[in-house]
Amino acid sequence: MLFFSYFKDLVGQEVTVELKNDLAIRGTLHSVDQYLNIKLENTRVVDQDKFPHMLSVRNCFIRGSVVRYVQLPPDGVDVDLLHDAARREARGA
Amino acid sequence: MVVGLREFAHRTGNGSGTPVLDESNGEELMRVQPSVAVALGNRSLESPGTLYITSRKLIWLSDVDMAKGYAVDFLSISLHAVSRDPEAYSSPCIYTQIEVEDDEDEEDESDTQSTGALDLSKIREMRLVPSDSTHLDTLFDVFCECAELNPEPIEQEEEEGEHNWVFSADQMVVGGGAEEDGEWPISQSPTSVIGLSIGDEGGLAQPMLELQINDQRFDDAEEMVHESETKDH
Numbered sequence: 001m002l003f004f005s006y007f008k009d010l011v012g013q014e015v016t017v018e019l020k021n022d023l024a025i026r027g028t029l030h031s032v033d034q035y036l037n038i039k040l041e042n043t044r045v046v047d048q049d050k051f052p053h054m055l056s057v058r059n060c061f062i063r064g065s066v067v068r069y070v071q072l073p074p075d076g077v078d079v080d081l082l083h084d085a086a087r088r089e090a091r092g093a
Numbered sequence: 094m095v096v097g098l099r100e101f102a103h104r105t106g107n108g109s110g111t112p113v114l115d116e117s118n119g120e121e122l123m124r125v126q127p128s129v130a131v132a133l134g135n136r137s138l139e140s141p142g143t144l145y146i147t148s149r150k151l152i153w154l155s156d157v158d159m160a161k162g163y164a165v166d167f168l169s170i171s172l173h174a175v176s177r178d179p180e181a182y183s184s185p186c187i188y189t190q191i192e193v194e195d196d197e198d199e200e201d202e203s204d205t206q207s208t209g210a211l212d213l214s215k216i217r218e219m220r221l222v223p224s225d226s227t228h229l230d231t232l233f234d235v236f237c238e239c240a241e242l243n244p245e246p247i248e249q250e251e252e253e254g255e256h257n258w259v260f261s262a263d264q265m266v267v268g269g270g271a272e273e274d275g276e277w278p279i280s281q282s283p284t285s286v287i288g289l290s291i292g293d294e295g296g297l298a299q300p301m302l303e304l305q306i307n308d309q310r311f312d313d314a315e316e317m318v319h320e321s322e323t324k325d326h
Contacts, residue, residue: 019171021190021217035244039237043174056181057174057188061237065245066171066192 002089006082007032007070016046016071017062027060036064094168094246097193097214098133101152101164110159112145112152120149124235128224129153131163132186133216144221146235148242151189153221163213165191167243173236175229176220185226187233189219263307 027040114120130140145152155161176188
């Protein structure tokens with residue numbers, strides 16, 4: 001649940017989601033759910049030459065299970081806090 | 094569970110031509126959208142057809158060819174989006190990406206088999222073009238709802254006790270207790286210090302279950318670039 005809560009706090013920020021098929025999509029985080037499904041707005045593909053088919057779409061729903069990385073704004077992350085919280089969560093699991 | 098796009102022609106025989114659902118699996122019809130064309134991969138639009146959105150999958154059935162239809166489970170839909178940019182595609186549509194079965198070296202992006210026939214299981218993109226584009230936002234929302242109804246199936250989880258994550262060196266636990274009595278050569282006499290925590294009150298009376306050495310003398314030495322120990326004896 002930690003990252004669900006964490007992403008909820010990031011709603012409204014620009015993120016880049018990299019999928020397991022190597023596609024990277026940049027957009028504004030609109031919402032996230034408990035499965036870490038992600039909805040982005042104003043999305044655009046990061047490497048347009050590699051993926052010409054998906055130039056720009058308005059809203060996009062990404063299945064949580066296909067996400068490889070979520071790249072966050074550097075000043076949007078308190079690394080130490082997240083580190084400690086993740087450790088606590090893992091211990092408690 | 095089938096990964097990827099596949100043919101689907103299982104229609105009810107009552108003449109309505111609606112798809113047969115798997116009610117034993119709790120599959121329900123969520124929405125029917127007539128006048129939807131479909132474009133698989135780079136192929137041209139196929140129409141006329143009807144889109145059936147169930148709680149488990151998407152089904153597109155041709156209105157004219159009763160043997161033609163396609164289905165894909167929501168579990169296989171990696172992403173879906175509303176595409177309105179004419180530079181991306183000529184008509185406003187729902188763009189979907191489909192997860193395909195992981196084959197070893199899929200360098201060949203072609204979705205046609207060597208015989209020229211279309212291999213549906215290799216289709217990675219599908220566009221659904223409603224004749225009335227005002228339906229796009231509603232369709233997008235229904236897709237979202239159905240995707241949320243289909244989270245990853247939960248595998249049989251191991252018992253908590255077997256899932257041994259290690260967080261730090263001082264957590265190392267050496268299993269002892271009744272079953273391993275014969276294996277430990279260390280006596281439990283008060284004179285034996287091995288295995289007892291320094292400063293562990295009452296530790297002498299306890300059976301040795303844990304090897305917890307909290308004393309910093311046993312820690313790895315810190316790397317020191319200029320060791321200033323005296324060398325003359």
